[in-house]
Amino acid sequence: MERTITPPCLIPPLRLRDGTGLTEIASLDEALVFAETHPLPKGDYEGLIRRLQAARETEDVIEAGNAFKWWAESNAILVEPGLPE
Structure with a gap:
């Protein structure tokens, strides 16, 4: 039986303003795409991108999710x- 890897999820999903409306972000993959297409100035943007790209272990996934939420809040x-809204 073949196992599929589920991308790490943000629980609960985050809702963000994207300039034209709202976007729901439910996974770290979606967070990475959003951050790359919306390079906003506040927070440690480069560190955020590195965390999102490298998150594999549970602790790293939690840290990346928290970093994304903090960046969005900032x-x-x-x-x-x-x-x-």
């Missing part, structure tokens, strides 16, 4: 659940 694009 750039005021994170929409918290229950808050107006």
